[in-house]
Amino acid sequence: MIAIHSVDFSLQERPILSNVTLEISEKRVGLIGCNGSGKTSLLRMIAGLQEPDKGSVKIKGVDVAKDRQQAISTVGLIFQNPDHQIIFPTVEEEIAFGLESQLGDKAEAIRKANEILEAFGRSHWAALGTHMLSQGQRHLVCLMSVLAMKPSVILLDEPYAGLDWPTSSALYQWLEGLDQQIVLITHDLEHLRNFDRIIWLDDGKLAMDGTPETVLTAYVKEMKLRGYSDLTPETMQRSEISKLGA
Numbered sequence: 001m002i003a004i005h006s007v008d009f010s011l012q013e014r015p016i017l018s019n020v021t022l023e024i025s026e027k028r029v030g031l032i033g034c035n036g037s038g039k040t041s042l043l044r045m046i047a048g049l050q051e052p053d054k055g056s057v058k059i060k061g062v063d064v065a066k067d068r069q070q071a072i073s074t075v076g077l078i079f080q081n082p083d084h085q086i087i088f089p090t091v092e093e094e095i096a097f098g099l100e101s102q103l104g105d106k107a108e109a110i111r112k113a114n115e116i117l118e119a120f121g122r123s124h125w126a127a128l129g130t131h132m133l134s135q136g137q138r139h140l141v142c143l144m145s146v147l148a149m150k151p152s153v154i155l156l157d158e159p160y161a162g163l164d165w166p167t168s169s170a171l172y173q174w175l176e177g178l179d180q181q182i183v184l185i186t187h188d189l190e191h192l193r194n195f196d197r198i199i200w201l202d203d204g205k206l207a208m209d210g211t212p213e214t215v216l217t218a219y220v221k222e223m224k225l226r227g228y229s230d231l232t233p234e235t236m237q238r239s240e241i242s243k244l245g246a
């Protein structure tokens with residue numbers, strides 16, 4: 001469903017993603033890697049918010065960077081930082097905004113916004129100012145805004161960051177029950193144990209791609225190796241990742 005072909009992307013002449021090719025049809029896909037390895041950049045590309053310098057990203061055959069109208073109803077991205085997403089003064093307006101452009105009906109959009117608020121036990125938030133909420137609460141508003149629109153692909157960048165334990169558990173169960181395809185970035189590997197596929201990015205390149213058992217095991221081993229040693233070029237050479245051909 002998601003076809004990423006030979007993608008290169010640089011910022012200020014620094015390579016961020018190099019020759020990334022992936023065909024993703026699995027329902028639950030985890031994206032892992034160290035800080036700065038290019039995970040968010042790749043997710044933004046799948047959402048069509050960033051065009052690659054070279055190569056293409058298509059969902060169901062649609063080039064998501066070129067056909068924005070089609071992309072908006074197909075794919076939803078929940079940003080790592082809610083302040084990059086929230087634009088409206090109240091929670092209800094924020095959630096209803098995307099729904100209104102999707103449905104073309106304000107009253108129906110407001111009804112659906114309140115439906116999702118109720119599903120998350122947050123009906124009392126509807127009239128609250130978005131600026132009055134904590135960072136974790138604003139994150140939940142972003143999640144509800146995207147989930148309410150039911151895109152066929154949902155992209156989540158660190159969705160559990162900043163959420164308290166009950167909200168995090170509720171979100172986990174909510175995501176498990178969704179029929180949509182999910183691509184999720186997280187540093188909390190426990191959330192990925194039941195996933196269908198894990199993609200590991202390292203320094204903008206594909207390091208490993210496979211089942212959680214294979215990839216998470218290799219990743220943890222590599223991270224321990226990096227954490228316990230000084231990362232000289234020699235230790236990098238000896239590390240697992242060089243054996244993986246990354």
Ligand SMILES: Nc1ncnc2c1ncn2[C@@H]1O[C@H](COP(=O)(O)OP(=O)(O)OP(=O)(O)O)[C@@H](O)[C@H]1O
Pocket residue numbers: 011012016033034035036037038039040041042
């Ligand atoms: N606007 C920007 N200008 C310049 N460099 C940027 C910009 N945005 C990201 N980068 C760089 O691109 C690289 C990849 O960033 P990206 O956010 O994709 O990594 P990430 O794997 O999601 O990291 P994290 O786990 O810390 O969220 C980083 O080295 C970062 O410094």
